[in-house]
Amino acid sequence: MSSEQHQKDGLTIGGRTVNSRLFLGTGRFPSPAVMQQALEQCGADVITFAVRRVNLDWVQDDAILQHLEDRGLTYLPNTSGATNAAEAVRIANLARAAGLGSWIKVEISANPRTLLPDPIETLKATELLTLAGFTVLPYTSDDPVLCKRLEEVGAAAVMPGGSPIGTGLGILNPYNLGLIVEEANVPVIVDAGLGSAVDAAQAAELGADGILVNTPIAKAKDPVAMAKAMAMAFEAGRLSRAAGRIPKKRYASASSTPEGVPEAYWAEGDLGGRSISPERTAEQSAHTGLQAGSDAGAERPVTVKGG
Structure with a gap:
């Protein structure tokens, strides 16, 4: 109707x-x-x-x-x-x-x-x-x-x-x-x-x-x-x-999907929403560190000579 x-x-x-x-x-x-x-x-x-x-x-x-x-x-x-x-x-x-x-x-x-x-x-x-x-x-x-x-x-x-x-x-x-x-x-x-x-x-x-x-x-x-x-x-x-109203829920759920968010690695969370995977977080941190090192000349490997 x-x-x-x-x-x-x-x-x-x-x-x-x-x-x-x-x-x-x-x-x-x-x-x-x-x-x-x-x-x-x-x-x-x-x-x-x-x-x-x-x-x-x-x-x-x-x-x-x-x-x-x-x-x-x-x-x-x-x-x-x-x-x-x-x-x-x-x-x-x-x-x-x-x-x-x-x-x-x-x-x-x-x-x-x-x-x-x-x-x-x-x-x-x-x-x-x-x-x-x-x-x-x-x-x-x-x-x-x-x-x-x-x-x-x-x-x-x-x-x-x-x-x-x-x-x-x-x-x-x-x-x-x-x-x-x-x-x-x-x-x-x-x-x-x-x-x-x-x-x-x-x-x-x-x-x-x-x-x-x-x-x-x-x-x-x-x-x-x-x-x-x-x-x-x-x-x-x-x-x-x-x-028809939406059903009531205990926890939040995002109204938009994570696709298109730069450098975001998402995994399904236990609460029905989305959370960042620890493995992806570590991987991203390492990647970010290397990226920063290549961009900054001061962050090069240092050779330590014996006394």
Whole structure:
């Protein structure tokens, strides 16, 4: 696949294909205008927002959504604030009834300090909402076994966190994320904890199908520039993974061969690199000494006469 084809490669979730693999959260931006500019720069097709922050009686007049309804975006309302499966199901039904669509991001946390997802309640809610006809994208911990269970009960994609929401700590457990990617038969979207473009690139190189970003863009010194950086970094990471990185090695190896180096006699070293053979070194030293002697008139053999 060429780099141009790779960049146009869409992401399909629940039968719907989106062009951008960066999903954008809409909270914490300095203003709706800055959020719109960031959206334009990152090219996101999917935006997420907390249902509890939307006026469900007048969705068309919502402070955020009223500026976005003509963009052809896919809405991914989330159940942020839910502490159990029953609350998440109720929030999802309210969102769908208000015309926000059937995509739902399950987000359940019982600990306001860590905001880590509750695995048991998340699994319950995912199963119930799938049976109710929703396209469910659960936010979960980076547990490979749990992600597989979520897939088995109907998750259209799994969204493991790189680290706790809003911390900017990046991907703390790349090994687990790699296992999740290897085992998954649905898209893997890294959600939460990313801090900068380097984390976006790492997620892509580990094989993630997409990322969901909010705080690192919204709270950056320049949100608009960071939005562009995040999108570009993720695509760079995908290209890097497709190109294939070199294997890691313990010792160095020269990037150029010794051919053409004057007076150099090389032999294979024990460490995988190249070293000068002792025999060649001695031979070269003798040769150099004779050469120097012939050039310098003072260095001639001396005959010692008896006394």
